[in-house]
Amino acid sequence: MSNTHWDPTRYGLFGNERQRPAIDLIARLPKAADGFAPRHIVDLGCGPGNVTSLLANAYPGTSADPVKVVGVDSSAEMIETAKKRPEAIEWQTDDIASWEPDEQVDLLFSNAALHWVPDHSKLFPRLLRFVRPGGLLAIQVPNNFLAPSHQLMGEAGLDWPKEVAKAMHAARIMRPGDYFDAMAPACDDIDLWQTQYCHVLSGSDPVYHWVSSTALRPVIAALPDDEARAKFTEKYKTRLLQVYPPRDDGRTLFPFNRLFMIARKRPE
Template identity: 40%
Template sequence: MVWDPQQYLKFSGHRLRPAVDLLMRIPDFAVREIADLGAGAGNVTKLIKERWPNATVTGVEGSAEMVAAGRQAAPDVVWSHEDLGQWRPAKQYDLIYSNAALHWLPNHAALFPSVMDRVAPGGMLAVQMPRNFTAPSHVLIGETALNGPWRAKVEHLVTPPPVEGPGFYHNLLAPMSANIDIWETEHLQVLEGDNPVKEWTKGTWLTRYLDVLQGEEKAAFEAAYGERVAKAYPKNGAGQTLFPFRRLFMVAQRKS
């Protein structure tokens, strides 16, 4: 999947809010080594470095386009261009932070204990993932994929929601944790512009589908989805679009 940093950052204020919420829930403790998994364009990684200026912060990111943007946004961060699914560091970290990234990876039953295993004893794992996959914004992508001449090319992308409920992650992490805090928040995002929910998903989930298609077919898919999602999220009397978005958070401290 090819990421477009500019498309993703169109809604940088809204996307930054949960990242900062997660960052602020991490207690102060001695930190020397930090990994930011799925560091993206570096706007959050920069904040991590500002909070712990004496720590070595490594931004791990699978998109070359995002790494290039990240190096500009946070030049004092160590950048590692590698597939998150293949991330197998030789060392442990005092803090592993991941904002809106791990939902792209499969098999969370194995993934989360594996990531927690790379946290040093007494260290912290802090994760935020969107859990909006049953909302119209995402369901209508699948509906569009299954109802058009492009179906054979994209139907393999229509899969069950990639993020489980809070209890699932508690059961995975609690045996390895001294303390664990898991919560959900639904932000009522007030968006401006023409069909902003389409533009939002075009920066993330919709990109998976558009990458598979070309030319007129790609444009037709985007237009068909855009028509559906505009009806699902009509503008209010002030010309704004209200877009509720649910997110799952967790902060777990590794047993000493």
């Protein structure tokens, strides 16, 4: 995952909407009543720690037997923001593409982060090695790369086709069946599903502000100078407003597809 600058404040815009997929993924996880009581949880690509906090609340443990919860992110800015949270969570700055735990974990969780890491056919078997037998791998990644919000980046960047095309491929995922094949040799229970959210956004240029903190970052960084960035941004915002126009009440609907997976590592 890129170690370039991430802005926690900008990323935190539309916080409630951004957290919905994580909330849904956590809700789908088994809890103590189902016989699942993890003692060691890692949130890989934790960002500013909001979702890590939700995980800690979902598996609170006790004062006599606390659950070890670790948040890992490559962005020092994100980790500094996370460290201001009140929960007893261990925060680590590390590249999630090469991260390894000191010991196997019970729940390895990642929300909207692993699409920045290449070669998932090798990454997912590697991550499963870090999960104890009977433990869970729980992942959510965006699956919106064919949506207008993404494709219009290429249209706005026609003056810099090579740079923009390369940057747009910085984030990639596989087909659902490919994930199943990557995890099946080590797992005996795999749950895959897709959800389309219809986010209700407020403010001016809301779709632009949504993507500017995520998928648009490598594209803007790839442009040669400030003049190019200004020209690109003007074209991109104009096209976004045409495809995602505000409603009469000023709000904008932004459909967004996401892919979820929960896999249980086969017990020994």
